[in-house]
Amino acid sequence: MIEIRCFRNADPPRLADVWRAADLGPAAMQPMTAPLLEASVFSKPYFDREGLIVAADDDRVVGFAHAAFGPAKDRSTVDTHVGTTLLVAIVPHPLQEQIGDELLRGCEAYLRRRGATTILGGGSADLRSFYLGLYGGSDLPGILDSSTAMRRLFERAGYETADRVAVLRRTLQGFRAPVNRLQLAIRRNTVLRAIDEPTRRTWWEAATTTGIALRRYELLNQADERLGSASFWDMQPLAGTWGVVASGLLDVEIEGPRRRQGLAHYLVAEALHDLSQEGVGLVETHASTANTPALSLFTKLGFETVEHGTIFRKPS
Ligand SMILES: CC(C)(COP(=O)(O)OP(=O)(O)OC[C@H]1O[C@@H](n2cnc3c(N)ncnc32)[C@H](O)[C@@H]1OP(=O)(O)O)[C@@H](O)C(=O)NCCC(=O)NCCS
Structure with a gap:
């Protein structure tokens, strides 16, 4: 039985385990650790446990998805009109697709609850609230083509392409x-x-x-x-x-x-x-x-x- 819930204080090591086992593509920091997540995610002043949705199979954490917002125009606070699901990580699991769909729905519900009228998928230069340095390279590039599982999840949920970001080297x-x-x-x-x-x-x-x-x-x-x-x-x-x-x-x-x-x-x-x-x-x-x-x-x-x-x- 899969339970969908929001973040709890004991979760970080288990989320690091999920990250290490999930298929996030080659542009994800590996091996992930709880201190790395602490520095890039939990320590941010706008971290909201309700936006980090966790999937548990009995007692085992099998996935998570993280919804967040970008800055207001003057960049002095967060603006909740536009929200995004930055990433979805799921361990190999027989119910992988179902878990992904439910996590994404959890993120969308959270974003709407907080007042989002535009719902995006993936981070960007404007929406780099978390995971800079942990996913995507020099900045958050939306969902990379090489992150096949995540890309398919957003497509399955009916998301459309809002922008394409080129990664240049x-x-x-x-x-x-x-x-x-x-x-x-x-x-x-x-x-x-x-x-x-x-x-x-x-x-x-x-x-x-x-x-x-x-x-x-x-x-x-x-x-x-x-x-x-x-x-x-x-x-x-x-x-x-x-x-x-x-x-x-x-x-x-x-x-x-x-x-x-x-x-x-x-x-x-x-x-x-x-x-x-x-x-x-x-x-x-x-x-x-x-x-x-x-x-x-x-x-x-x-x-x-x-x-x-x-x-x-x-x-x-
Ligand atoms: C992108 C930006 C930094 C370019 O600055 P700039 O000083 O105008 O660029 P340069 O004059 O040095 O131009 C160098 C080359 O960039 C390209 N370029 C610059 N502006 C361009 C424009 N408006 N249209 C098409 N090409 C352009 C050209 O290839 C140009 O070479 P050329 O003059 O031989 O044709 C500037 O437009 C800007 O600040 N934009 C807003 C911020 C931004 O988008 N930053 C990039 C992403 S972080």
Whole structure:
């Protein structure tokens, strides 16, 4: 008899067991442990036990699913209008499909109870409330194509594709920042600053990136005005088995009026050069397939798409 209930304090080691046994695909942190879950999930200020739905077969925990929300516009609190089921993990079990369906229904019921009018599947750059560094690579990419069991679960439940996210990688072996007139002019007129463990810009950024080693490159003009920034994080231990030191490019942004002047290309190329000098061998980043400027920028910088993830949406 399968019981569906919400999280209890004694669950963490059993949830780590479920994670280790579940088929989450190659982009899930392994081996999972209770302390890793503690750092990325239970310790978050907005963790709500009612949103973590657990399936138990008699006394044995056989699966869990986690529903959560993203930030309000000013990123100072959580907004419960849009909610998502970040992931569903189930051990091999004869009733696997039924357990998955019930866990997902439990998540949807929780999200609706809290006021969600839009119900999604998978995390994203906007909805990275939990599991950054534990699933999906440099950011949460929705549900990766390689997470076959999870993808099928959302499709079976009638979810549609809301967005596709490209996972892009670039090896840094022998990387050299391009040198041309535009780059030289930008170099002359700007200052590039690398800040380790920068002060987080918002409550949401602090809550979601605490515990990961963040480095921010800031590009300033001669008047000390910020033109843009790029934030990277040290992807170990998630990338521990890749055989290369990996860094995740979490975000890059150029101030609106300064765009299309070659600044992002300069900023990221300089950052890649700096990271390669420090022994980083690979950089991963994600971009929505609808974000043409970002995809073109990364392609120009030599990134290649290695996989896609899907952000699902439950039709209303
Ligand atoms: C993506 C972004 C960082 C690009 O910054 P930028 O300084 O305008 O980019 P650059 O001027 O250095 O352009 C470099 C290349 O990117 C591509 N690109 C940039 N803006 C583009 C646009 N609007 N349309 C198509 N391609 C674009 C081009 O390939 C360009 O090379 P080209 O000028 O030789 O054609 C900027 O648009 C931005 O801040 N967007 C909002 C945040 C974001 O989406 N970040 C990416 C995901 S984290």
